[in-house]
Amino acid sequence: MITILGKEIPNQLDELTIDQFEVITELSNNKELDAVDRHLQIFGSLGLAESEFYDVDVADFIEYTNQFNTIPEIEYPTISQIELAGYNYTAELKMTVRDTKLIEKIAISKPKGYISDILAIFFKRDDLTPAEHYAEAHLKLKAKLIKELKANIAIPYLLFITNKLIKQVDKVEDVLAEEVE
Amino acid sequence: MYLPKKWSEITLEQFIEINEIDKSQGANSYNSEMISIVTDMSYEEVDELDLDDMVKMIADMKWSNTEPSKQYKHNLLGMKVKPFSKLCLYEYIDLDYYFTNNYITNLDKICAILYRQTKVNEWGEEIIEPYDYDCTIRADKFLDLPITEVYGIINEFLKFRDNFLNTYKNLFNGEELSELSEEEKEELTTEELKEEEDIKKESKWSWERMIYGLCNNDLTKSEAIGALPLTYVFNMLGMKKELDI
Numbered sequence: 557m558i559t560i561l562g563k564e565i566p567n568q569l570d571e572l573t574i575d576q577f578e579v580i581t582e583l584s585n586n587k588e589l590d591a592v593d594r595h596l597q598i599f600g601s602l603g604l605a606e607s608e609f610y611d612v613d614v615a616d617f618i619e620y621t622n623q624f625n626t627i628p629e630i631e632y633p634t635i636s637q638i639e640l641a642g643y644n645y646t647a648e649l650k651m652t653v654r655d656t657k658l659i660e661k662i663a664i665s666k667p668k669g670y671i672s673d674i675l676a677i678f679f680k681r682d683d684l685t686p687a688e689h690y691a692e693a694h695l696k697l698k699a700k701l702i703k704e705l706k707a708n709i710a711i712p713y714l715l716f717i718t719n720k721l722i723k724q725v726d727k728v729e730d731v732l733a734e735e736v737e
Numbered sequence: 738m739y740l741p742k743k744w745s746e747i748t749l750e751q752f753i754e755i756n757e758i759d760k761s762q763g764a765n766s767y768n769s770e771m772i773s774i775v776t777d778m779s780y781e782e783v784d785e786l787d788l789d790d791m792v793k794m795i796a797d798m799k800w801s802n803t804e805p806s807k808q809y810k811h812n813l814l815g816m817k818v819k820p821f822s823k824l825c826l827y828e829y830i831d832l833d834y835y836f837t838n839n840y841i842t843n844l845d846k847i848c849a850i851l852y853r854q855t856k857v858n859e860w861g862e863e864i865i866e867p868y869d870y871d872c873t874i875r876a877d878k879f880l881d882l883p884i885t886e887v888y889g890i891i892n893e894f895l896k897f898r899d900n901f902l903n904t905y906k907n908l909f910n911g912e913e914l915s916e917l918s919e920e921e922k923e924e925l926t927t928e929e930l931k932e933e934e935d936i937k938k939e940s941k942w943s944w945e946r947m948i949y950g951l952c953n954n955d956l957t958k959s960e961a962i963g964a965l966p967l968t969y970v971f972n973m974l975g976m977k978k979e980l981d982i
Contacts, residue, residue: 653769653791654784660763724764724792 558623561612565602567624569632570708574672576602577707582668595621634712638679640701645679649716654690659717671710672699678713738776740797744805749845749887750880751775752805756841768795775801809889814878816852818890819865821897826970827963828868829901830944832894840891848887849875851894868964905971908978947974 557564557571566572572580579601583594595617596606609617638645651659655677662673676699680689688694741747747755751774758770765788772794773783783791811818824832828850835843835850854866879887902909922930951970952958962970976982 651788652784653765653786653788656765656788656791657763657769657784660765664761664763720788724788 558620560599560604560620560624561608563604565599565604565624568627569630569711570706572707573703574675574705574707574710575703577710578669578671578703581671591621592617595624598624632708632711635709638705638709640698644682645698646682647675647678647680647713649712651717651720656720658690658695671707671714672702674717675699675702675705675710675713738778740794741775743800744803744888745883745885747775747805747884748881749848749884752884752888753842753844753880755801756839765791771795771798771801805888806885807889807892808885809893810886813848813852813882813886816854817865818851819853821894822968823865824967825868825964826948826967829967830963831872833898833944836894836898840895844887844891845876845879846872847894848879848890849873851890852879901967901971905975908971908974 558567559565566576569577580598583589583597583601586594589597596609599609599620600606612620634649636647636649638647658677659674662670666673673695676695679698679702680686681694681698684694754774755771758767758774760767768791769783769786770780772778772786772791773780775798776783809818819828832847832850835847840847849872850868855863856866858864925933948959948962949956951962951974
């Protein structure tokens with residue numbers, strides 16, 4: 557947590573909820589916003605209204621943004637079991653073709669707020685069958701509940717997907733390179 | 738589960754199915770459907786595979802990133818390819834329709850038109866069966882053939898069609914019509930839009946209009962006109978146009 561204008565503002569991944577993390581990610585990727593606007597909106601999403609910065613000196617504002625953006629490199633452990641609304645959910649660092657297709661669909665159709673949707677695919681309720689797990693309404697409700705969890709849970713899973721995709725691209729490039737030869 | 742090693746192990750039906758996969762759903766969705774098609778595994782079985790296994794399978798199928806051979810067999814299922822120069826008007830119109838719409842997904846029907854039964858008449862000459870059979874029933878016969886036995890016919894016919902259109906270019910409207918985008922439509926005046934609609938209508942019914950004209954508005958003659966050799970019909974049309982008769 558950092559303190560800005562007397563308020564405690566979360567900035568570490570184990571302090572931010574996934575919901576807040578999704579908003580910050582979306583604002584950070586918005587190329588139409590300049591650095592000042594981007595940070596004003598990020599602070600706004602965390603409970604500090606833009607009007608509260610009207611009398612703040614620019615140098616102080618820059619200091620706040622620097623503090624906010626200072627995130628130590630931490631290797632977050634993989635959390636494979638969570639409890640949501642009284643049910644146990646278990647996840648594995650493993651992707652079936654169906655998981656991948658669903659994640660791909662989310663990536664194509666949902667430009668923002670997709671982290672909770674992706675985690676909803678990984679975490680499977682212990683008492684449900686695979687068919688029930690992949691039911692659209694179930695995934696939607698689970699994603700909503702997951703939004704309230706801390707963002708550090710998401711990191712190992714997002715890194716896992718990224719590594720898988722990199723591997724896949726490497727493999728395709730190898731094949732294409734072989735064809736050129 | 739057997740993974741094919743080359744295009745010749747893929748049937749025309751599988752090739753059409755692969756071509757019909759919705760590519761907008763992403764690479765993994767495409768790959769999983771393709772694996773299901775070529776291995777005959779159900780979609781559910783493929784869905785349960787580990788992603789790494791699917792990636793390996795796709796890598797093993799690198800041949801599928803290339804085009805099948807452009808060769809084709811001239812004799813298949815006891816039939817022969819009808820020489821393009823001998824095509825009749827209706828055969829060409831149907832082929833033109835299938836090629837314009839999607840010559841891959843229509844390849845079975847294209848083969849059904851181009852591969853024909855023949856017999857030798859009492860004069861020892863080869864006679865080609867008339868074009869009065871059910872094309873869709875005939876098309877089914879080609880679905881189990883390896884794609885490599887028929888794929889090349891696409892290129893061969895396209896070459897013929899280009900040459901044909903070039904020879905009779907004065908009888909065809911020069912430019913092909915494409916659908917206007919909403920933005921493009923907004924830029925046009927009401928008159929221009931109407932003109933565009935009229936051109937589209939004319940283009941949509943161009944073959945029918947031509948046949949109607951050739952029949953002198955007597956539709957009972959249309960079957961006979963359709964059975965005339967393509968080049969003969971277009972030579973006559975060319976003559977009519979040149980002499981303005």
